[in-house]
Amino acid sequence: MNFQPAAISGNLVSRAWSGEMIAPLSDGGQGTAASFVSRSFEHDGAGLPAELFISALGLYRCFINGARVGDDLLTPGWTNYDDRIAYQRYDVSSLLNPGLNRIEIWLADGWYRSPLMWGAKPIPNCWGDRIGAIADLMGPGGVLLSTDTSWRSGRLPILKSGIYFGEIYDALLENPMETHGTERLPFDTALLVAHETAAVRELQPLAAVESWTDDDGRTIYDFGQNVGGYVRYTVRGVGGTEVRVEHSEVLGPDRHFDNRNYRTAAAHTLYTLRGDGDGDDETYAPHFTFHGFRYARVTITGNAKIVEIASIPISSVSEPAGGFTCRNPLVNRLVQNTIWSQRANFVEVPTDCPQRDERLGWTGDAQVFAATACWLSDSQSFLRKYLRDVMADQREDGAVSHFSPDPTRLHPADFPGYAGSTGWGDAIVVIPWVLYTHYGDRAVLAECLNSMVRWVDFVWSISDGPIVHPPSHWGARGFTFGDWLQPVGDNRKPRPTIADDCAATLYHFISTDLLAKIAAVLGEHALEEQMKQRADEIRRTFTNEFITPAGRLAHNDQTSYALAFLHDLIPQEHHEAAQRHFRQVIVDADYRIGTGFIGTPALLPALTKLGMDDLAERVFLQEDVPGWLYQVSKGATTIWERWDSMAPDGTIYEPDMNSYNHYAYGAVCQWLFECVAGISPSPSVPGFAEVIVDPAPIRGLSPVAAHHDVSQGRIEAGWHCSGNEVTYVLTLPEGCIGRFRPGRRHQNPSLNGQPVGEEAVLPPGTHQLVFSLPES
Template structure:
């Protein structure tokens, strides 16, 4: 029998022709109950090299003759299941035996039907009520086993599991009994696509760095690192004894275990021993975010070992940055750990509480940094397909994707979508993929969705200035500069207005989509969008600039975005620049930006040549500040600047995550401005780079590296005798150019630079560039 596959011409998605049925165990009692399995036997001939193709509604883990298939986690992954579901393929050559073999497919509720969303708007059975499996074992061109009505089902030792809930497992139930049959479901196999990105897998485990007992006799373990993953325990004891493990990100006063910020997410596991020597357990169908684990034992049992197992879709590091300031180095590491913990199938906001959603705003501000630190091409492409599927008919882009609200209007009667700064992910993320990987295909795939989004933005107020509604879930609602700090509540610092923030992003996305239209060769759309962008620009100047060049809200976000995206007119430029400097100095160099302003703040200052301000803001140790978090012991990026107060107080545990990557977007500035390596949109994928380092003397020295499609780029600088020595290594296939403006006494590889040129082109190889620091 021939097993055919097809590749979609526009998306590259791979599908295959299935002979199998999607089968659901009849013993399954529904969401939140004991989990189930399906099983069958098959015969393999001598020398067989069979391959398993498999997917599920819910999560699955497969076993051949009692041995686990593969090491992927949380399969088949998380997508908009009503659009497409991933399938995986595994070589079974080392698992099958000549003659009869047995396959078991254990199933879990997973994202498919366990709790989604927060407690007061909880969604159960989001994509369906029945978990099920589909599988084929193929040897050459022959299907030697497929899921069908003849399979049997039974209950597994997993007595309950859920993404937020955690997992309960009773090892006394590991002798599986086939107590039921299966139902063949009405299922469209065209929904199945080959897994689009890297599988979720375990990273190197972490042992506790410290442990202690609380007043109730429970052990608390500190693994020294906040991460997304699970705990693996090695235990010994009597049958029926239980080990209960719950998790926390932070400690309260006197090292008290504090998990209030998990809200309704139980995020715990309960293991019941079978009482047969040493037993090892780690959950099959869940994960959470944590640094600390607390264990309680019921009955006679002893924990012999406990370790933290981080997991991620992005396992390989693609870039690094270090300097002479250790707190900055830890900040970069914190950002990497937040990326790992939240890049688990979907770029989520947080890995711990009853949320863990693919927020578009967080993803769009962080996409550039994400691509510097890891190979995120296929991961973000997959996410964008979910965003496009969740896009509303009117063009509004969801606040998060996959979006449970879209399918449950009984719980979410209003359409919760369309915030500026969030919906713009459909424009900004494809652009970052193009810059970093030369991915023109994703621009083409997303372009129609971009146009629909831009038309939706214009429709909010029927014109260039956007006036978002104040209604929380109203049409055109905007999060604005989310969590923008205001300082002293007796005399708060100015913050950007929702209309100004929305209009700024309206311009950004129109201008960027015009560039994309140019890349795609669509001259008509390019001209239309450029004209619209100019209309927005003129309206912005009329609406928000005073005659003296002061922006209406006189806040850091307004100036940063306006300068970074060239919205400041020439006749106001110097005055606005002075106002920008003033609002930062008056804030004592404290950050005054939220989710959309923060990624723009330091790049805007560097663009304006105000690196003295950038240095002071970046290195400020007070709250709000990046290094404040580090010096408070953070090992990941916080959601809120003031997540822990200077007195150790935990701020508002109802909305407080200690593993939110958004503010880690500052690392893009470290790579592109401080280390000075900038991808060129005219030669994307690092075929050409611009070298323009910002020398910040307080950092002492700087070194970065990044693996591109052409090879590794290294760059860094140090200061010697009042001169900056900038060293770069350019791989073959990459052309680098160095702008000459602003550099005095410039030497390249020991020779004075030629004057009268705007830039110098550097060929592949290692180069040493020197210039006076005072000229920076």
């Protein structure tokens, strides 16, 4: 086929465009009816190959001769549109007819100009106030059709749509007329790159598990699973009847519908039946929005009935890449909850939540969850695309945005200072390293290196030295979220929490030390040495500032100990004393979690590293609040934003900031794979070419089974305990080797019946490792 060649830069693909970006003159602006652009054309090459290249300002759906092109959702996707915009490529050969054909492109506000940000002053028209489309239809001989001002436009039956708003659709207005022309928009086609990750698509529909009618005659459907997606239903009735669908994640204590935590997001759909008089069924689902929900409340105004209804989850990561099961059903459900939260929030961007007036790509959430994301799904292209948005949002002084794509960057007068928090901005260092270790992606390290250096230099500059003293006010340069939502227990005698300066300095070290390793991988030896020296300085000054001569950390809280031990910031002479303090802090908390967003992923790995398996088991398996299994015992089907999102009596916590679909605390799944199941990617031989084998069995979980799909095939690991004896079975595919070094918890180890010395290398195949645990 004589198609135009594409230009490739890294893994970004661009092309030469014949089409122009055209705007429908029917468009009334943000918040008004959606529009279409259309063109009829003659085609005499039926049966020959044809491809459509297409993109838009806003969101689009395309139809040729009335048939939808592709099944991708929310195209062209969400990026920093001033940096790059995705285009899609479709084989449309089967949609073209000999003779006259018609192409129609539907356009709506989408992320491009829907109001974004929470509260009373959202940002409309963030990246622009004109929607538009660009397309090239290509055949074997070249261009068959391109967008230009000969195209016509008109308004759609979608009377309003928005990311937070939802959608209003009037079927009485279907078969809209071409009423206006089009206008060429100034546009740089160099911004257009091929879609960088998997498209958003529908997952398997979920049927309602229960339904009932409330006191006002409205039907409430429980789909049994909190999702990111939408409701699709089939309805039969009289023309002009309205069907309103509202969404919620939870029910109040008396089973009343409660979506106060959506804040200002209307998050609803309104469908008006066409009712053509023949009693035909009408099926509707929103076109240009999505919701976070488990429950749907349906209000019918007029004469109609629902014939069929389903919840339709959507995601950019549809295929699982890993699984973990054990004998505890609450733990198994916790893993499933994490998978569902990842699916719901990995929609083009790793968002915090899919339901309220936020849905933003928070960098802190993404960096703590990145490794778990890679265990549970193939997240390589998804996170690499996200990192490009993070780099596009990085400020001139090196500060990294709190979230990306960042609407505030283009509107600093209204939203100043939305960048520069430690723990959040460190995503630019942490996530590339995760992609390198999991996928052997060296290129992402090189692509992000300059941004990494600018970030660590920015953090040093906050206080002009190794100890970071962040300002306390949001918006001030270097403000930090610290250990966000760290629980304090009884408010009459709260438990200790980490201070901002300690949290910031810990992450200052983490990223600086990691950058030294990244520089070594890339052969940047001068940078490696500079960052090693800087990390050593931070380590020394951390000891002087935050560790007493008796080995107690200054704030004596779980997060401080977990992060400091996990990242080797406790000097050897203080190890024994600091471990005693760490243990006592957890015992004093009655084995309840005392960590927030940055401390939680480190807590159990730190305890495992220190050999305190008894503590790790008690903390993980306790079912009180705060705890991982508490929310599962309360019926959660996704991960909560807050440990106390719901009280034991079912009372909903203050709804102003209370999401029931936040993946951050699901980062514990990394510990389940790497410590409990005992398989980790090797930083020195990345991409699972070498697997570090180091199981840390938790007796209360026996038996355990885990698997993970890598480029070489499937890795499987499992074990069971019989008294103190553990039998561990590992299967490695061709292209993977394992490396096992016995530790204190692996006594008298034998591999395939042979004693193990200091180290064993496991070739591809299935192996049995038997060892004894230390006496309790």
